[in-house]
Amino acid sequence: MNSFVTATGGIAPGSWDRLVGPHMYASSGWLSFCHGDDPGRVGAVHTGSADQPQAVMPVTAVRSMDNSFYQWHEHLTGLGLPSPGGKGLMAGQHRGYHTQLLHAPDLSHDEAAAALLPELRKLAAEPLVRELTEAPAPDPVPCVAMYLDERTVGAFRRAGVTAPPVLLQLEAWIPVPDGGWEGYLESLGYKRSVRVRRDRRRFEEAGYRVEHLTLEECCEEAGYLLACTQHRYGHPADATVLAESFEDQARAMRGRTEVFLARTADGRPIGFCLYYVWGDSLYLRAAGFDYEHLAGAAEYFNVVYYLPLQQASERGVRRMHAGIEAAEAKALRGGRLHGLWLLDLSEDSVLEGRDEQVAAANARTLRGLVGDSKTVAGALADPGLTELL
Incomplete structure (x- = not known):
């Protein structure tokens, strides 16, 4: 064969x-x-x-x-x-x-x-x-x-x-302990939990609107935001091509895609995180931000770590796969x-x-x-x- x-x-x-x-x-x-x-x-x-x-x-x-x-x-x-x-x-x-x-x-x-x-x-x-x-x-x-x-x-x-x-x-794999979101904060220890609470408060005070969507519902916006991130780090990227790739991914994964999409009060998309819940694990897959329009309210950590971790704790997921790169940021948030x-x-x-x-x-x-x-x-x-x- x-x-x-x-x-x-x-x-x-x-x-x-x-x-x-x-x-x-x-x-x-x-x-x-x-x-x-x-x-x-x-x-x-x-x-x-x-x-x-x-x-x-x-x-x-x-x-x-x-x-x-x-x-x-x-x-x-x-x-x-x-x-x-x-x-x-x-x-x-x-x-x-x-x-x-x-x-x-x-x-x-x-x-x-x-x-x-x-x-x-x-x-x-x-x-x-x-x-x-x-x-x-x-x-x-x-x-x-x-x-x-x-x-x-x-x-x-x-x-x-x-x-x-x-x-x-x-x-990095981040364990999701018992006790929901508060249980996760407690597992970090006092100093790290204070930092996370501060980041969450700043994000909430910035007035962003967060939508929980499937990838099918936001391929164009995800492609645009990922292209913004790629350009920020000197990588050529075409938002249309990235959006088409997200469309292919959504079709292949047959309804399993989940996205947190953050918008400003006037509806402008400023950040997204694509993830999958699979068995007892939540897999972070992709993220992107329009850095020129961020308010400096810990948007990255909220959209990429805290919102998915809160979702994982609410759904009984036992661990979150945070992938490669940015080892210190992940370790500070409980990653092994x-x-x-x-x-x-x-x-x-x-x-x-x-x-x-x-x-x-x-x-x-x-x-x-x-x-x-x-x-x-x-x-x-x-x-x-x-x-x-």
Whole structure:
């Protein structure tokens, strides 16, 4: 079966989603959105039958990658590490910065990794993948996994991957304790809760009107606000193109999209946050602001953190996925920080035997992400990270 025939590698969406559990970025809807970006290059590998898959993983045939966060070649060479080149098979989807290995309940994570590793390597050796990636002949293209958590890295390493993992980023999960909004504030401690209460008060006093919408209802405004943010940080962005992408995302996710949209008293949109509630988790997905028209009332923290956290606490959600970047802001608001890793799954990886060199590079990366922030250092949640400091 052609692994790229559909977003889920030919597996029916219902059969796929039975394995997804709490992992929204591995859902058939999200993968369908990714597939729409570049049809024919996004798919999946699996073990078991298409009707009853046992272990599955998204894959992407990479010819080039616009998003710099997914450019493994530039990342590795920037760290002074050898690279297998920029073309190849990526284990994972190219949106979301969070790749999961999925499996049936009667299979352990280690068993799933051991079963999928040869399938991934077999796919990397197929002529179809070479054609899709436009990689030079004759050897198999590299097979590189991006944005794996520590647990999945360990499973693949125990399955026989000998290349050392390379630290890419930190992602934040914010626990949502019992007791609703007040319970969350109490969990922060006195000083941090005072800051949050002050931010909330300033936002309320600014007189903004907040609407709770679906993405379908506000694609144009979300596209405009995201373009404003992109321009602020020097990135070219077309509001119309972004709005069309939001429309595609809304269709792919089939009514699961939720948006907080803040307006001034005269109706001007000034900020939005797109999120998903999936299982026991709330996933922050996108945000944008018209910075020229903000009142300086902690709009970002209110729209992106406090409103979703309050929503999560009211709906019984247990944690909020706040993604990568801005580690200190997330740690100050209760975030626990976990490592996301690159792992070269190729049988003859260029990183094999470079353990000490990679460990030194990982330590430099982590020091750069932590900086001199005791807050960030104290929020590191993985043993593998704390050992690097």
